[in-house]
Amino acid sequence: MTVKQAHGSGDSSPPIAGDISTFPTDAELARTLVASTGSATLSTLTPKGFPYGSIVSYIHDDLGNPIILISDMAEHTINARKNEKASMLISEPAGDGDPLGKARLTLVGSLHLLDNPKNEREDYLEKHQHASFYVDYEDFNFWKLVVKECRYVGGFGHMSWVENHAYQSAEIDPLFLNAQEIIDHMNEDHRDANLLYVKNLANLQDSSEATMLGIDRYGVTLRASTSKGPRMARIGFPTPLNSQEEARPAVIELLELARSTSNQQIKANE
Numbered sequence: 690m691t692v693k694q695a696h697g698s699g700d701s702s703p704p705i706a707g708d709i710s711t712f713p714t715d716a717e718l719a720r721t722l723v724a725s726t727g728s729a730t731l732s733t734l735t736p737k738g739f740p741y742g743s744i745v746s747y748i749h750d751d752l753g754n755p756i757i758l759i760s761d762m763a764e765h766t767i768n769a770r771k772n773e774k775a776s777m778l779i780s781e782p783a784g785d786g787d788p789l790g791k792a793r794l795t796l797v798g799s800l801h802l803l804d805n806p807k808n809e810r811e812d813y814l815e816k817h818q819h820a821s822f823y824v825d826y827e828d829f830n831f832w833k834l835v836v837k838e839c840r841y842v843g844g845f846g847h848m849s850w851v852e853n854h855a856y857q858s859a860e861i862d863p864l865f866l867n868a869q870e871i872i873d874h875m876n877e878d879h880r881d882a883n884l885l886y887v888k889n890l891a892n893l894q895d896s897s898e899a900t901m902l903g904i905d906r907y908g909v910t911l912r913a914s915t916s917k918g919p920r921m922a923r924i925g926f927p928t929p930l931n932s933q934e935e936a937r938p939a940v941i942e943l944l945e946l947a948r949s950t951s952n953q954q955i956k957a958n959e
Contacts, residue, residue: 703920707891711908711925715841715849716859719794720753721905722779722841724861727816730778731757731834733768733800740776741768746817747777748809752857754833755796756809758820761828765800769832773799777834790844797838806831862905867933875901875940882940885947887913891922906930909943 713721732742741764747755755777759765769775781792803809809831814821823829839851864871875883883899886909896913899922903910908925926939 703917705921705923706887706893706913707923708908708925709923711923712910713862713905713907714855714859715843716839716851716855717862718792718843719839719841719851719856720859721862721865722781722792722794723749723753723755723796725865726779726782729755729780731765731775732778733765733775734772735764735768736771741765742778745777746820748812748816750809750833752836753796753859754798754836756803756806756813756831756833758813758817758824758829758831760823760826761830766830766832769800769802773801775800775834792841792843794842795840796834796836797840798834798836800832800834803831803833863930863932864905864936867936868904871904871936871940872901882944882947883911884913886924886943887911887920887922889947889950890924890943893920893922896920904936904940909940 727748728744728746730742731745732740735741743765745757745759745765747757749755765775775798777796779794779796780788783791810824813831814824836856837853839853839856840848841851842848862868880898880900883901884896887893887896887899891911891913893913893915895916897916898914899911901909901911902921906926906929908923911922911924913920913922924943927942930936930939
């Protein structure tokens with residue numbers, strides 16, 4: 690999960706400490722969210738013009754266009770053959786807390802039937818093995834939602850319309866498959882390191898505890914407990930990461946930097 694400073698009307702949250710310029714763009718967050726899950730709510734238009742929504746499984750192409758496998762008997766197919774306009778809602782898993790605080794994305798575009806989906810079939814079965822039971826039924830076909838508009842909501846007060854060219858060209862975060870594992874490890878086994886991060890690299894010296902909330906190729910996001918209440922902190926890596934294998938060395942490098950900064954502060958006060 691990545692947290693940005695809320696900018697909604699009337700927001701009274703204190704500013705995020707640290708380097709907020711290291712947050713991923715909304716286009717990058719959107720593409721990563723699409724890649725991180727495989728189910729969504731697809732909405733098509735009925736003959737009477739009403740939106741009809743139901744759950745679908747999907748994969749995506751290199752431009753972030755979702756690809757689905759549905760039966761000719763499905764309402765979506767019936768609707769799409771008469772009106773190609775559709776949208777897809779993709780949400781971050783709810784987990785604990787308010788689901789409205791989680792990231793979600795609405796892709797708006799047009800559904801197109803794929804004529805010879807050989808490669809798509811292989812990719813789909815790799816991600817959705819359960820589909821092997823019906824993928825070759827004559828009445829099942831692959832459709833692609835060609836994205837024309839993208840609305841990203843990162844939680845309360847964080848939202849934007851993402852330009853289509855930005856969405857298509859954005860890179861998926863290389864840590865997305867292992868991010869939660871890293872976060873859990875840091876919070877369970879290295880809370881002392883989290884505290885050093887916020888104290889010495891985000892200048893939240895009065896922090897008593899810190900929890901890692903997110904990690905991506907550009908840095909880490911933490912929540913610190915301070916004397917004035919909870920405070921968010923963002924700490925960037927010296928250079929962006931290009932693979933998940935680089936995550937552990939980068940986190941250790943930040944810890945060494947935090948310790949070095951602490952030692953410098955001690956010497957300055959002697």
